[in-house]
Amino acid sequence: MKPLLFVIIALLSVNIAANAKGDGASDSYTTATFAGGCFWCMEPPYDKLKGVISTTSGYMGGHVIKPTYQQVSRGSTGHAEVVQVIYDPAVISYEKLLQTFWHNIDPTDARGQFCDKGNQYRTEIFYHNAEQRDLARQSKTELLGNKSFNGDIVTPISAAPRFFPAEGYHQDYYQKNPLRYKYYRYSCGRDNRLEQLWGEQAAH
Secondary structure, eight states: OHHHHHHHHHHHHHHHHHHHHHHHHHHHOEEEEEEESOHHHHHHHHHTSTTEEEEEEEEESOSSSSOOHHHHHTTOSOOEEEEEEEEOTTTSOHHHHHHHHHTTSOTTOSSEETTEESGGGOEEEEESSHHHHHHHHHHHHHHHHHOOSOSOOOOOEEEOOOEEEOOGGGTTHHHHSHHHHHHHHHHTTHHHHHHHHHGGGOOO
8 A cells, every 4th residue: 555655645746746837837928829821830930939938739710619620721610720829928028929920921922821822821910918919010010111022911910719729740740740841841832932021031
């Protein structure tokens, strides 16, 4: 009985510690959500940033509860592929996240992103509070006044509805399947278009 009792106590201690850590994180971290086409390609630029705690691929902005990838990819649910970013605002600002977003998308394309076409691959900024809304609108206005490329900025700014995490095999796809990811990204022409739009500012 003593070994079993020891195991139970150890598990309870780990659980208490994990809960305490989680509660602290929820108090100090903030959520941001961006739709930038294929969510595989939107995780890496955020994962590189100091102050970003985690990135999760998922779906947002549709009318179906708990949509599957197959449903979303058909374009019938209204959802966009998104990346949800948990970050520490004491280390990184929302303005920096916005800058990273713009420099990783084609904001002039209303039909989708790069080789992926359809409403599910649209660009969109989903704000979680009034401050994010105002900062997003400000960044879009500044981009309109300072852009060096032709075309309208068609990216909408919307209140964030419910977020649905994508299936497990989509999470950290670029790390789990690096060769397939690089081939997809290259064949989709993403980096070439980003260089055309943003030049040295392209963040990928």
